[in-house]
Amino acid sequence: MINKKIGLIGLGAMGLGMAGSLRRAGYEVHVCDTRKEIADAFARQGGVAHDSPAELAKQVDVVVSVVVNAEQTEEVLFGQNGAARAMAKGSAFVMCSTVDPNWSISLEKRLSDLEILYLDSPISGGSAKAANAQMTIMSSGSPQSYAKVGEALEAMAAKVYKLGDKAGAGSQVKIINQLLAGVHIAAAAEAMALGLREGVSAEALYEVITNSAGNSWMFENRMAHVLADDYTPLSAVDIFVKDLGLVLDTARASKFPLPLSSTAHQMFMQASASGFGREDDSAVIKIFPGITLPKKK
Numbered sequence: 001m002i003n004k005k006i007g008l009i010g011l012g013a014m015g016l017g018m019a020g021s022l023r024r025a026g027y028e029v030h031v032c033d034t035r036k037e038i039a040d041a042f043a044r045q046g047g048v049a050h051d052s053p054a055e056l057a058k059q060v061d062v063v064v065s066v067v068v069n070a071e072q073t074e075e076v077l078f079g080q081n082g083a084a085r086a087m088a089k090g091s092a093f094v095m096c097s098t099v100d101p102n103w104s105i106s107l108e109k110r111l112s113d114l115e116i117l118y119l120d121s122p123i124s125g126g127s128a129k130a131a132n133a134q135m136t137i138m139s140s141g142s143p144q145s146y147a148k149v150g151e152a153l154e155a156m157a158a159k160v161y162k163l164g165d166k167a168g169a170g171s172q173v174k175i176i177n178q179l180l181a182g183v184h185i186a187a188a189a190e191a192m193a194l195g196l197r198e199g200v201s202a203e204a205l206y207e208v209i210t211n212s213a214g215n216s217w218m219f220e221n222r223m224a225h226v227l228a229d230d231y232t233p234l235s236a237v238d239i240f241v242k243d244l245g246l247v248l249d250t251a252r253a254s255k256f257p258l259p260l261s262s263t264a265h266q267m268f269m270q271a272s273a274s275g276f277g278r279e280d281d282s283a284v285i286k287i288f289p290g291i292t293l294p295k296k297k
Helices: 015-024 036-044 053-057 070-078 101-113 127-131 143-149 152-156 169-197 202-209 217-227 237-253 259-276 281-287
Strands: 004-009 027-032 062-065 092-095 117-120 135-141 157-162
Touching: 004 015, 004 053, 015 027, 015 036, 015 127, 015 152, 027 036, 027 053, 053 062, 062 070, 062 152, 070 101, 092 101, 092 143, 101 117, 101 169, 117 143, 117 169, 135 143, 135 152, 135 169, 152 157, 169 202, 169 217, 169 237, 169 259, 169 281, 202 217, 217 281, 237 259, 237 281, 259 281
Parallel strands: 004 027, 004 062, 062 092, 092 117, 135 157
Antiparallel strands: 117 135
């Protein structure tokens, strides 16, 4: 039984799964994406498609934004046909992107001036977990914002962390998560690359490491992509160019040293500059010289 209308903007790898989770939880889900065919396909499965964020915002009192970065969020809200101009007073905007925490804090103030509630709610877990409502949401915002959004966060995620009563804390925790994720992917690629250079069987190395103390979730997940020679971008190299850049900008402001993050960022930068920016982030392994990567059998 449908219990509430909700809007979701951005039907990428994560957003599409989140929209599906909301629909299965009984929401009437209104969607919008720059790729009209994706929104129309979702509508054929039981959602409602709109041509612009403004059109969507007229129909709902909670808007969830699942776009890539702050620039795209700005466009969703304040661009031509943006949602902010159409959202009713007292409605809520849920921001799920990885952004500079200070930008998120400023966005809360800008929306408050329009009498729009705001939840700083970055997400983690990948497309498979998003599709099965098993991802993690790192949120912060006012009690009024949580009350307005209701149980929608729980409908999209297995774990919803409420980290404070104002914007910023959610984004701060997310960029620390991205610090670890980026460093772990870079380290996993380095380890696999060394094994390949030394003539170790890639399959054997993967089997041993994933059953030993050196394993990490990122090694197990991303090096499987390398073994399969599948660099389809579930999360692209350029995402970590951006996210580790945010990590370093945050630390630079307080003169806090992050040597591992800096090295990992340079590795992703090199991969991007080498033409791999839109490939899966495991493609960072391609920066290493003198190795022969596994090929599809």
